[in-house]
Amino acid sequence: QSVLSQPPSTSGTPGQRVTISCSGSSSNLGSNTVNWYQQFPGTAPRLLIYSNNERPSGVPDRFSGSKSGPSASLAISGLQSEDEADYYCATWDDSLSGWVFGGGTKLTVL
Amino acid sequence: QVQLVQSGAEVQKPGDSVKVSCKASGYTFTTYYMNWVRQAPGQGLEWVGIITPSSGLTTYAQRFQGRVTMTRDTSTSTVYMELSSLRSEDTAVYYCARGHGYKRHFEYWGQGTLVTVSS
Numbered sequence: 001q002s003v004l005s006q007p008p009s010t011s012g013t014p015g016q017r018v019t020i021s022c023s024g025s026s027s028n029l030g031s032n033t034v035n036w037y038q039q040f041p042g043t044a045p046r047l048l049i050y051s052n053n054e055r056p057s058g059v060p061d062r063f064s065g066s067k068s069g070p071s072a073s074l075a076i077s078g079l080q081s082e083d084e085a086d087y088y089c090a091t092w093d094d095s096l097s098g099w100v101f102g103g104g105t106k107l108t109v110l
Numbered sequence: 111q112v113q114l115v116q117s118g119a120e121v122q123k124p125g126d127s128v129k130v131s132c133k134a135s136g137y138t139f140t141t142y143y144m145n146w147v148r149q150a151p152g153q154g155l156e157w158v159g160i161i162t163p164s165s166g167l168t169t170y171a172q173r174f175q176g177r178v179t180m181t182r183d184t185s186t187s188t189v190y191m192e193l194s195s196l197r198s199e200d201t202a203v204y205y206c207a208r209g210h211g212y213k214r215h216f217e218y219w220g221q222g223t224l225v226t227v228s229s
Contacts, residue, residue: 002154035215037155044205044222045147045155050215088155092213098171099145099157 003028004089006102012079013110020105022072022089028100030070032092036063039086039104048087049074076107084109112136114206114220121226127194130223132206139187140164143209145216146180146191148202156202160209161189196227 005023012018022034033052037045047056049065052072064075072091076083089102117131132144146158159170161180168180174193182189193200204223207216 032213037216044219045207045216046219047215047217050210056217090155090216096172097169098159099147101155101157104154 002103003093003096003100004091004102006087006089006105008103009106009108011108011110012076014079014081016079017075017077018079018107019076020074020087020089020107022074022102024070024072024091024100026070027095028070028091028093029067029072031094034065034067034072034089034091036065036074037088037090039088045088079109081109083107112208112218114208114218116204116206116220116223119224119226121228122196123229124197124227126196126227127192128196128225129190129192130204130206130225132189132191132220134187134189134208140184143212144180144182144189145207145209146178147205147207147216149205149222150199150202153202158191158204160212162212163189193225196225198227201225201227 036049038048039045052067053065062078086104086106088104093100113135115133120128122128140163145160148156157171161168163182170178177194179192206220208218210217
């Protein structure tokens with residue numbers, strides 16, 4: 001059972017916009033920023049979004065993030081087949097004094 | 111360029127210990143924190159702990175306290191994670207991940223080390 005809640009799966013067609021939610025509590029998302037990671041099968045995770053809505057260099061602007069209180073979301077616009085991957089949200093938890101992750105969302109591009 | 115290169119796959123028996131290394135290059139080793147994150151087969155990501163390379167100070171996730179030890183060797187820019195009293199549930203890929211700050215995002219990741227615990 002993950003501390004942060006994400007839908008296990010979502011899907012979309014090429015060109016569509018999809019969102020992935022991440023729900024937490026006052027001790028984690030409610031008081032700290034959220035980061036998002038993308039992971040392809042058999043590879044290490046890659047930083048996708050940090051500090052709620054910042055993109056590292058090289059990440060397309062089709063990816064965007066937002067946070068409001070204890071909830072956050074990742075949006076992918078203009079969906080492409082290469083976006084098919086697992087997505088994880090993560091934040092610091094003040095009560096646990098450590099990082100917590102969502103359970104991950106598998107994105108399928110139909 | 112920043113690189114984190116981890117040691118190879120390990121197979122250990124229940125009750126044994128395993129020590130995984132992560133060699134950093136392309137930046138000043140003592141400037142950035144290093145985290146360890148694991149992923150059991152088909153499962154999500156789980157934070158194991160963090161080490162401050164400049165001081166050796168560590169913070170471990172509560173569920174691993176007493177079983178995990180993180181150390182570093184500044185002469186070789188290498189961090190180590192040792193997990194003891196292994197059980198089958200510890201079978202996972204273990205990643206090192208450089209933190210931008212103590213409570214900041216993980217910018218760079220190692221390639222992962224598969225640790226298999228099996229009798």
